[in-house]
Amino acid sequence: MDVIVIGGGASGLVAAIKMREAGANVTIIEKNNKLGKKLLVTGNGHCNFWNKNQDINKYHSNDMDIFKEIYEAKNKEVLDFFDKLGIVYKEINGYYYPYSMQASSILRVLEVKIQKLGINVVLGETVKKISKSTIFQIVTDSNTYICDKVVMAVGSKAGIREGGSYSLVEDLGHTLIQVSPSLVQLVGKDNYYKDWAGVRSEAKLKLIQGAEVIKEEAGEVQFTDYGISGICVFNLSGIVARSLALEKELVVEINLVSWFKGSKSEFEKWLDNRALEFKNYGIEEMLEGFLNYKLIKVILKLLKIKEDAKYQDIDKKGLVDMLWSFKFRVKNTKDFSNAQVCSGGVRLTEVNPKTLESLKVKGLYLCGEVLDVDGDCGGYNLGFAWISGMIVGEHIND
Numbered sequence: 001m002d003v004i005v006i007g008g009g010a011s012g013l014v015a016a017i018k019m020r021e022a023g024a025n026v027t028i029i030e031k032n033n034k035l036g037k038k039l040l041v042t043g044n045g046h047c048n049f050w051n052k053n054q055d056i057n058k059y060h061s062n063d064m065d066i067f068k069e070i071y072e073a074k075n076k077e078v079l080d081f082f083d084k085l086g087i088v089y090k091e092i093n094g095y096y097y098p099y100s101m102q103a104s105s106i107l108r109v110l111e112v113k114i115q116k117l118g119i120n121v122v123l124g125e126t127v128k129k130i131s132k133s134t135i136f137q138i139v140t141d142s143n144t145y146i147c148d149k150v151v152m153a154v155g156s157k158a159g160i161r162e163g164g165s166y167s168l169v170e171d172l173g174h175t176l177i178q179v180s181p182s183l184v185q186l187v188g189k190d191n192y193y194k195d196w197a198g199v200r201s202e203a204k205l206k207l208i209q210g211a212e213v214i215k216e217e218a219g220e221v222q223f224t225d226y227g228i229s230g231i232c233v234f235n236l237s238g239i240v241a242r243s244l245a246l247e248k249e250l251v252v253e254i255n256l257v258s259w260f261k262g263s264k265s266e267f268e269k270w271l272d273n274r275a276l277e278f279k280n281y282g283i284e285e286m287l288e289g290f291l292n293y294k295l296i297k298v299i300l301k302l303l304k305i306k307e308d309a310k311y312q313d314i315d316k317k318g319l320v321d322m323l324w325s326f327k328f329r330v331k332n333t334k335d336f337s338n339a340q341v342c343s344g345g346v347r348l349t350e351v352n353p354k355t356l357e358s359l360k361v362k363g364l365y366l367c368g369e370v371l372d373v374d375g376d377c378g379g380y381n382l383g384f385a386w387i388s389g390m391i392v393g394e395h396i397n398d
């Protein structure tokens, strides 16, 4: 049986290896002049390829029941797969990296296996059209290929300036859940962001829609001239993108004093005591011991408080509210080229969860990010690429 894998990225490489091991003649067609280009930039070049704390709640899809079935079939086999390829790994706070801390180690073990298994690799050709009669015909910008089965492992348009191959699957009759950038920075609606640009601060975040808290995160927030960034912000961004698509108003409440162990009213008392202790200090001087000076300036400007005003003379409630739950009004996410992944993609209802074969076109299989699954930061997205690639590879003969 001849199989063509379109896309030599994370999921396509794993699918190709598994299919060849199952006896298929496999050809990978990759539009770049190198396999796994995106893999090399993952985890800032270190490749955070898996996470110890595997948890279905770290993943997002419009069809979570179907996703659960897919995920549970293979998630226990991922580390074993890499172990057999020879990868020694390092765990840092639950995040798994190759021990070398080089993404190239992950790519090389996959490439070596592909070479040893005799998998054909075609580089520098972009698939433009797929059609099916009894067999598949694959047309690239320079050649035409025929095969019995096709694996669509084309990824998403995250992290690239242009492209995405969604039209290939749409032409074959699949429908898409709206594709939006995810694991991406948030752009705000206000005009003071230049004043806090460059600040990094630990914080707790709540994503609020109306009166409802949709998701909470904690970690280092990077304050930028367009809004906010950082892993904890990225982890809110998938839901933000989905909600904005539905024209929902969103606010991220930022607790800037997340180090304080206690309630808001206890924090207010703590601040009162601090004011007594530093009674000759202006408000700016009083805040400086626990808040970055740029954030102090933004807060005082928004509250219209003079820097040398005394604590007892100011709008105390306004100050406590801002420190406890600073309201960042969300305008948008940054665009696809800034995103690590995309939310949305081919509906999971359109594939067989046991094999990932298309329910629209027999002999067509889909894996990786082209499907409507995205994960939080922490190795979950590559995690899904490996899991889905394995499933396709192991069921190609079904």
Ligand SMILES: Cc1cc2nc3c(=O)[nH]c(=O)nc-3n(C[C@H](O)[C@H](O)[C@H](O)COP(=O)(O)OP(=O)(O)OC[C@H]3O[C@@H](n4cnc5c(N)ncnc54)[C@H](O)[C@@H]3O)c2cc1C
Pocket: 006, 007, 008, 009, 010, 011, 012, 029, 030, 031, 032, 035, 036, 037, 038, 039, 041, 042, 043, 044, 047, 048, 049, 050, 125, 126, 127, 128, 153, 154, 155, 156, 158, 159, 164, 165, 339, 340, 341, 367, 368, 369, 370, 378, 379, 380, 381, 382, 383, 385
């Ligand atoms: C900057 C960045 C950092 C990231 N860091 C992490 C991380 O640390 N941990 C993590 O889990 N995830 C990370 N991700 C996400 C992760 O890289 C992806 O989720 C994963 O690579 C998806 O695998 P895939 O096989 O679906 O797609 P890809 O790996 O993107 O592979 C798809 C391949 O298909 C090729 N292709 C597309 N269309 C065509 C066509 N028409 N013809 C031929 N070839 C085509 C593409 O060139 C590409 O090589 C990161 C992403 C980015 C952008």
